[in-house]
Amino acid sequence: MDFPQNISMEEAFALAEAEAKLEAALQESRNRFTNARIPDRLNEDWRFGRPHQYATALAELLQGDTPSQGEASVLHAGAAAVPVSAADEDLKQTEMLMPTIGSDALLGLHLQRFGSGYALYIEEDTAEPIHLHYKTAGFYTPSTFIMVAPGVKAQVVEHHEGLSENAVLFATRNIQVAEGAELKLQLHSSCMQRYLCITDIQNMGGKVSQLTRHENHAWAREETVAEIYAPGSDIQLFSANLPTSSVLDQHTRQIHHTGGATSNLLYKNVLDGTATATFAGNIYVAPGAHHTDAYQSNRNLLLSEDATVNSLPGLEILADKVRCSHGSATAPVNEEQLFYLLSRGIPRDEAISLLAQGFIDDVIEKFNN
Amino acid sequence: MSLVIKNLHARVKDGAPILNGINLEIPKGEVHAIMGPNGSGKSTLSKVLCGHPDYEVTDGSAELDGQNLFAMSVDERSRAGLFLAFQYPVEVPGVTNANFMRAALQARLPKGEEIDAVSFYKELRSKMKELGMDPKFTSRAVNEGFSGGEKKRNDILQMMMLNPSYAILDETDSGLDVDALRIVSEGVNAMRAPFRSFLVITHYKRLLDYIRPDVVHVLYKGQIVRTAGFELVEQIEERGFDFLKTTEA
Numbered sequence: 001m002d003f004p005q006n007i008s009m010e011e012a013f014a015l016a017e018a019e020a021k022l023e024a025a026l027q028e029s030r031n032r033f034t035n036a037r038i039p040d041r042l043n044e045d046w047r048f049g050r051p052h053q054y055a056t057a058l059a060e061l062l063q064g065d066t067p068s069q070g071e072a073s074v075l076h077a078g079a080a081a082v083p084v085s086a087a088d089e090d091l092k093q094t095e096m097l098m099p100t101i102g103s104d105a106l107l108g109l110h111l112q113r114f115g116s117g118y119a120l121y122i123e124e125d126t127a128e129p130i131h132l133h134y135k136t137a138g139f140y141t142p143s144t145f146i147m148v149a150p151g152v153k154a155q156v157v158e159h160h161e162g163l164s165e166n167a168v169l170f171a172t173r174n175i176q177v178a179e180g181a182e183l184k185l186q187l188h189s190s191c192m193q194r195y196l197c198i199t200d201i202q203n204m205g206g207k208v209s210q211l212t213r214h215e216n217h218a219w220a221r222e223e224t225v226a227e228i229y230a231p232g233s234d235i236q237l238f239s240a241n242l243p244t245s246s247v248l249d250q251h252t253r254q255i256h257h258t259g260g261a262t263s264n265l266l267y268k269n270v271l272d273g274t275a276t277a278t279f280a281g282n283i284y285v286a287p288g289a290h291h292t293d294a295y296q297s298n299r300n301l302l303l304s305e306d307a308t309v310n311s312l313p314g315l316e317i318l319a320d321k322v323r324c325s326h327g328s329a330t331a332p333v334n335e336e337q338l339f340y341l342l343s344r345g346i347p348r349d350e351a352i353s354l355l356a357q358g359f360i361d362d363v364i365e366k367f368n369n
Numbered sequence: 370m371s372l373v374i375k376n377l378h379a380r381v382k383d384g385a386p387i388l389n390g391i392n393l394e395i396p397k398g399e400v401h402a403i404m405g406p407n408g409s410g411k412s413t414l415s416k417v418l419c420g421h422p423d424y425e426v427t428d429g430s431a432e433l434d435g436q437n438l439f440a441m442s443v444d445e446r447s448r449a450g451l452f453l454a455f456q457y458p459v460e461v462p463g464v465t466n467a468n469f470m471r472a473a474l475q476a477r478l479p480k481g482e483e484i485d486a487v488s489f490y491k492e493l494r495s496k497m498k499e500l501g502m503d504p505k506f507t508s509r510a511v512n513e514g515f516s517g518g519e520k521k522r523n524d525i526l527q528m529m530m531l532n533p534s535y536a537i538l539d540e541t542d543s544g545l546d547v548d549a550l551r552i553v554s555e556g557v558n559a560m561r562a563p564f565r566s567f568l569v570i571t572h573y574k575r576l577l578d579y580i581r582p583d584v585v586h587v588l589y590k591g592q593i594v595r596t597a598g599f600e601l602v603e604q605i606e607e608r609g610f611d612f613l614k615t616t617e618a
Contacts, residue, residue: 335422340459340511343419344473344527345447354472358463358510 022093029096033108045102048278048310049249054194054219055106061139061168062109070140070169072117075131080122084143086115091145094174098200101223101251101280107198110141110170117142117171122154129155129184134171137163143172146185148206150178155185162191162217170196179205179230184367187212195220203261205230211238211367214245221249231260231291238265238367240360243272243303252281254296259289259319265296268363270356271307280312283324290321300330301359303352370434371396372451372535372566377429379417386427387413389591397534398563402577403570404602405588406610411570412456414588415539419453420446433535448477450534452527454541458520461511466523467493469511470530477531496529499559501552517544525556536560537568542576554579574606589613 007015039046039055046055074081084091092114100107118132134142148154160169169192177183183206189195195217201208203226214220226235241248254263269277279298300309313326333355341351377391387410395401405411417424418431420443431438433449441449461469470493475484494504500522512520521541528536538557542550557567557580569580577585577599585602587595587610594613595601604612 336459337461339421339443340455340461341464341469341472342443343447343453343455344469344531345444345476346469346472347444347476348442350472350476351444354464354468355461358461361463 025097026093032104033111036105036108038105039102043102045251045280048276048280049221050219050247054221054247055103058168058170058194058196059106059109062106062113062141062170066139068113068116068141069138070116070134070136070142072142073133074118074120075133076126076128077118077120077130080120080124080130082119082121084115084117084119084145088119091119091143094145095143095172098172098174098198099225099227099253100198101225101253103196103198103223106170106196107172110143110172110198113141114143116140117144119145119147120156121147121149122152122156123149125152126154126156129157129186132156132158133161134159134169135161135163136167136169138166139168141170144174146173146175146183148177148181148183151180152178153182156183157186157188160187160189160192160195160197162193162195165191165193167192168194170194171198173197173199175199175201175208177201177203177206177208179232181206183208185210188215189213189217189220190215191217192220193218197222199224201226201235203228203230203233203235205232207234207236209236209238209367211240211364213239214241214248217245217248219247219249220245221251223251225253225255226263227255227257228261228263229257231258233258233261235261235263236265236367237263237267238363239267239269240363241269241277242356242360243270243275243307246273246275248275248277250277250279250281252279252296254281254283254294256283256285256289256292256294256319258286259322260291261289262293264294266299266363266366267297268299268301268360269309270301270303270359271309272303274304274306274308276308276310278310278312279328280310280314281326282314282316283326285317285319285322285324287318289319292319292322292324294322294324296326298328299359301356302330302332303356372434372568373430373432374418375430377414377417377431378427379413379424380427381413382423382425387424387591388417390429391588391591391593393586393593395535395566395568397566399583400561400567400569400580401584401586402582402602403568403586403588404572404605406613407572409588410591411588412539413591415453415456415537415568415570418446418537419443419451444476447473447531447533452531452533452536454521454524454528454536454538456539456541456543458512458515458524460513460515462513464511465508466511467507470527473527473531493526493530496526499529500526500556502526518546518549521545521553522549525553529556529560534565535568536565537570539570540572541569542571542573550576551579574602577602587613
């Protein structure tokens with residue numbers, strides 16, 4: 001390591017210590033990639049995710065010769081956006097260190113494809129939302145990095161779009177929000193045969209609000225880890241999905257490394273036909289992270305008797321003086337509400353679609369407010 | 370042209386019979402009131418006519434301007450001109466009043482025809498003003514967090530917007546304070562017309578003082594046991610429903 005000139009002995013020690021920590025973490029990551037197995041049903045986090053059908057196939061694609069090809073574009077970002085290059089070791093290290101929820105092996109393979117996507121270094125308030133688009137008709141593995149500087153208010157909308165029925169997209173998203181910053185994030189994904197998105201949000205004392213929406217996928221998996229590193233941080237996670245995807249597999253972690261912060265999650269899905277949705281969420285409060293306030297709620301509306309929901313909310317609390325709770329509810333359409341709409345002459349299909357839209361609109365409203 | 374109910378028998382699905390042979394004819398232009406003690410079947414009658422899935426018709430018929438009501442689905446009955454103001458209007462989270470009304474009116478238009486948004490909102494606002502409702506209610510979820518009185522007003526607003534030929538008001542007065550009762554009644558009275566009739570279900574004279582019915586029926590143990598003019602309301606107010614039991618004996 002090259003130490004900067006003219007620094008005190010103490011500073012030099014601190015730098016050396018940080019460097020050693022990073023090296024250890026990187027080594028640990030290399031080990032986790034080496035030791036990780038391609039997800040199968042023995043992997044608790046993939047229990048309901050149909051790993052043989054999807055994860056194995058995705059791993060084969062990642063290991064095979066199919067090039068990663070897609071179109072990446074960015075709007076309203078000005079100088080803040082920089083295309084990700086394979087030569088950018090810092091960004092690669094960031095991706096290497098990101099946590100997954102059962103997909104270490106797949107992340108390791110994603111790293112071998114590293115070198116596309118965008119990094120956004122947001123140092124000024126955004127006048128209008130920055131839009132990031134990743135599109136593919138084939139197989140694409142972009143990475144997104146968003147860093148919001150202290151005190152800056154930003155809005156980013158990310159779009160992941162499949163352009164053919166065979167489209168496969170595997171994206172990673174690393175988001176860092178500094179003290180006093182505010183970030184409103186949206187992720188809209190659509191029309192993939194296979195879709196995997198792994199997100200890590202690191203909040204150092206700012207406010208982050210994220211809304212994910214997934215549409216028309218044959219199979220989609222979202223892994224979102226929201227990490228709180230400083231008191232005063234606030235993270236709001238929302239997801240709202242209409243009955244258009246066949247398999248939707250959502251895994252979340254709200255990790256409170258430090259106390260005095262809040263996190264909240266509301267994921268709502270509407271399912272029809274033989275669709276399956278899985279929600280597995282966990283709130284983790286580290287030892288000593290007192291005065292944490294965290295909530296998690298998963299709600300599902302079933303439009304058909306053949307639709308299936310696996311809802312697994314969870315809490316792991318290792319501190320005292322916390323307020324944490326979780327809830328889950330899955331139900332068919334409320335007959336009284338349906339009757340009320342029908343009694344006003346609204347045809348049945350239309351009434352059900354109004355109720356379904358209403359069910360998720362509440363999430364969108366909460367995100368907007 | 371009328372609503373004709375003949376020998377109507379109905380029960381809660383797989384449960385005990387509640388309506389035991391109701392005969393009733395409500396011609397266009399008339400206001401009929403149904404009174405009766407608790408449990409006599411008043412609300413059941415309104416729900417059965419609208420097609421609530423919890424009830425089943427075991428015998429008899431109902432015709433709306435000559436059409437077999439029971440052959441129609443719930444939404445078809447509404448589009449054919451039947452309206453029910455609920456005793457307990459339902460909360461529908463996430464669906465705004467405006468979207469709800471718009472969908473209901475859109476359903477009445479021929480295929481391919483779109484509702485005119487400007488005149489729709491204009492009409493909605495003006496009717497809300499008549500009922501003393503806050504214009505903000507257009508963007509609020511249907512009945513969610515509304516007080517009892519606000520819910521009832523919202524049902525009357527729907528009736529005004531949908532312009533039904535036959536309106537059933539199921540205990541619309543319950544939960545209303547005197548001012549709301551007057552406003553709601555004025556709304557109903559303004560809609561009285563030769564091409565429309567009302568069936569007003571209530572326990573109390575006070576609503577009928579405002580909405581003066583042409584004919585009053587008393588429902589008891591699932592049957593119409595008395596039919597008369599407004600004097601019957603006064604009789605019930607004075608003596609309660611006890612005289613029915615005397616009649617029965």
